[in-house]
Amino acid sequence: MLRSAVVLLSAVLMFAAPAEANKVFVTNERSNNVTVLDSQSWEVIATFPAGNRPRGITISPDGKELYVCASDDDTVRVFDPETYKELHTLPSGPDPELFALDPSGNPLYVANEDDNLVTVVDVKTRRVLAEIPVGVEPEGVAVSPDAKTIINTSETTNMAHFISASTYEIEHNVRVDQRPRYAEFTADGKKLYVSSEIGGTVSVIDLTASEPAIAKKINFAVPGILPEWLQPVGVKATKDGSRVFVALGPANRVAVIDAAKDEVLEYLLVGQRVWQMAFTPGEEFLITTNGNSNDVSIIDVKEETVIRSVQVGEQPWGVVVAPY
């Protein structure tokens, strides 16, 4: 009797929870800390110091290590996502801004803007495995779903470099518009989206032919907003391949794109200077960092509406959600 009651109660609890509560980590570039939110209540549950000028942030696939680019410390700081204690640092090269983790959790690919290099760091041995010369001011880094290709965008050379993850050699270069910031693969690995902040476009690169080639450039237009302020930065694609979201910086909008046609469906009003974004694991929600309004906006992905905003630290920059 008791046992069945427990089973029943457990079953009720399981169904009652619509989505798991995950920790959301937001780097605050100016206040030098990380804000932790709960993805169910959207309350701030903790704030912890993260070094000087924290920007890029990611988490290991097992959810045990949180990586933060502490740009002004010239290092990547590694934190325990449970205790928020700093575990150790990783050699990153100077002024790390953005990075990407191999899908297996190792190695970490870091863009070093000052030295025109992508640094490959073994997160276990904490050693630099390779330094790959790329274009001027490397910025965005992405790893293909099959882990075979690393993408790096270089802001002044204005290219997406396709780097072999086995040889660390550049295999292809694709010219994109001015100041490419972020690269995002579709889950099937057939397309790559590259945002160009100053060019004001997102390049859609087709990866199904023998050589990568630009299939389309997505332009943006919002009534009442000067075209100069439509500056695409963060890009996120849903796993089902239906939608791509693009953060438009000082335009304070996130563009919703139909990924089948690569056309803009609508623009969602978020906070000021929207920068980077992250999905919750089930892709129910998309969180955007808004650098000039010191908050994050929460987008309901299915409804394509902004459901709320939450105050965080000063000048929020990067965001990642714990997988568990």
Add this chain to the structure above:
Amino acid sequence: MSKLPLTLAVFCAAMLIALPLRAMEVKVAVLRVDRVVGPPISRLDAPPADLGFAGALLGNEDNRTTGAFTDTDYTLKTQAVALDKAGAALDALKAQGFNLITVIAEGGALKALSDQAGPEVLLLNAGARDETLRDVDCRANVLHVSPSRSMLSDSVIQFLMWKKWTRILLIHGSHPEDTLLAENYRKSAAKFGAEIVEEREFVDTGGARRTDTGHVMVQKQIPVFTQDAEDHDVIIAADEAGVFAPYLPYHSWDPRPVAGSAGLRPVSWHAAQEAWGATQFQRRFEKLTGRSMREEDYQTWLAMRVIGEAVMQSGKTDPASVRAYALSEDFELAAFKGQKLTFRPWNGQLRQPILLTDGRVTVSVSPQDGYLHQRSPLDTLGIDAPENACHAFGG
């Protein structure tokens, strides 16, 4: 007998392998025409020997890094000459195959060089600010990457309007360039609705600019010079010759802020700028050259990047193609100013935001919010197409 053809064949094969198929070579020169001037009022402003060359060096490095991915090689030659040797230097550069030449010179010298260079050469003006070079005296073979005086004066007045400091005491120097700059401030004030309530001329009487305990005299002179002026909110100094403006702040009779040639200065660049990714750019420059970046360096870097971008996007290296691409609607350049820079097709002037600095930080950036234009807010700075009398660009 049979050995020679074989050697030749091997040699030819080696040549074929050594030469990449699409290799392009771009030769760019920077010609700096130096004038004889006294030391600046502040020794912090003394020009380094590699003024302008250092910026070109960074631009060339950036182009070479990019060129490595597109089989394009860039060569840079920098040369400083006295005014009377400028013409001969231009001829020598042409003879050496340089037909993309960045020039840092005063307006008169640039005009003479552009007339001498001919249509087979493209000059990029990284120095002269003269309005006439973009107007009645414009030349088809010159693109201007340095801002004009009216772009600078407009950027200051827009900021003063935003501050509601609309009553201006204009103090200008006695040199011809000061007179031109003062005229631009008058036009800018009229354009945006500020009022110049009074003008005074600070006459350069010659003599040493630096004397021991000179500040004692300045502390007595400047208050008297600025005494009994009409009610004003701000002083604008038009002192391009660099004779008196730095003495105005703190010494004026009325406690008023100073803008223009001292105090809040309009610049194309300064070494403390950090927004829009500029920190990395400043660091790359400092690492390469061992000093901080000046306006002339930013402007030569811009010139190199204009060439690099036009070559990469058009796939052509000849001056006519570089010019045509730069002036086309496809051209855009990211240059650490928060928006793309493009050329005005009617006179070859590069559109760009202007930084307003107190010498320590960026105080503001013009164009100011709310100044709108049918093409681009950047066209609220400087003379616009309808007022422009340049015809060399087909206008």
